[in-house]
Amino acid sequence: MNSYSVHIFDLDGVIYLGNTAIPHAIEYLNHLSIKGDKVYFFTNNSSKTRLSVAEKISKLGYTTNEEQIISSSSIANEYFATKNYKSAFLFGELGARNALFDNGIQIINDSIPLETILDNDSIKCDIVLAGIFRTATYSHVAAASLLLQRGAKFIVTNTDPSIPIERGLFPGAGAMIKAIETASGIVPEIIFGKPSPIGILSLISNLNLPETNFIMYGDRMDTDILCGYNANISTALMLTGAMTREDANSYPFKPTYIYNNFLECMQ
Numbered sequence: 640m641n642s643y644s645v646h647i648f649d650l651d652g653v654i655y656l657g658n659t660a661i662p663h664a665i666e667y668l669n670h671l672s673i674k675g676d677k678v679y680f681f682t683n684n685s686s687k688t689r690l691s692v693a694e695k696i697s698k699l700g701y702t703t704n705e706e707q708i709i710s711s712s713s714i715a716n717e718y719f720a721t722k723n724y725k726s727a728f729l730f731g732e733l734g735a736r737n738a739l740f741d742n743g744i745q746i747i748n749d750s751i752p753l754e755t756i757l758d759n760d761s762i763k764c765d766i767v768l769a770g771i772f773r774t775a776t777y778s779h780v781a782a783a784s785l786l787l788q789r790g791a792k793f794i795v796t797n798t799d800p801s802i803p804i805e806r807g808l809f810p811g812a813g814a815m816i817k818a819i820e821t822a823s824g825i826v827p828e829i830i831f832g833k834p835s836p837i838g839i840l841s842l843i844s845n846l847n848l849p850e851t852n853f854i855m856y857g858d859r860m861d862t863d864i865l866c867g868y869n870a871n872i873s874t875a876l877m878l879t880g881a882m883t884r885e886d887a888n889s890y891p892f893k894p895t896y897i898y899n900n901f902l903e904c905m906q
């Protein structure tokens with residue numbers, strides 16, 4: 640691990656599970672900082688702001704700030720700044736809301752009741768932005784589905800099927816997006832989160848360092864490891880979350896390293 644100077648970490652299943660730190664994770668982060676390495680966190684969770692993610696990590700014992708947080712919402716924010724969308728249906732939470740708000744995109748479901756959207760074919764919007772949405776109802780899924788059929792572009796923060804918590808797996812953004820996709824028969828056109836390499840590629844370009852300096856740590860092959868692979872950087876599969884060594888073998892791409900825990904990374 641000494642050949643890397645920029646370390647990018649997934650959060651759920653790597654740094655913490657729910658509100659509990661993964662054993663040795665905080666110790667490893669502090670070890671890297673003392674060494675003078677750069678540390679970043681890349682989360683597909685669009686329900687929280689970067690500041691609240693930074694505060695959560697800091698509370699667990701590693702002092703961090705929002706500039707170290709890459710989220711599907713922060714990537715969305717950068718993307719919307721380059722587009723000219725005027726109106727959106729928001730199927731999501733605070734992080735996704737901020738990405739729209741910061742770019743002056745009107746959220747139609749803030750001012751128009753869901754029943755009106757469902758009943759009136761003339762109500763349209765430029766995009767449907769979907770992510771994790773823990774208070775979603777049947778009517779939200781129906782409205783998103785109808786607006787896509789009325790011509791809105793389908794954009795999603797990420798497609799993670801599940802979120803690991805202490806007691807098992809909770810539905811992730813992907814599980815909820817599938818409801819809209821299944822109902823409408825329309826698939827997302829743009830995905831911001833991992834495994835899309837957009838976030839890592841922009842970090843490489845911002846830091847202006849060789850890509851051989853970068854490593855991505857994650858607990859999922861299909862998001863974290865594929866993201867690093869797509870961005871052409873080294874990867875470490877951490878067996879502290881969603882996947883086992885056997886799971887890793889079933890993918891056509893391989894992580895550069897597989898570790899049981901961060902203690903092994905320090906040896």
Ligand SMILES: [Mg+2]
Nearest residue numbers: 649651652858
């Ligand atoms: Mg994870």
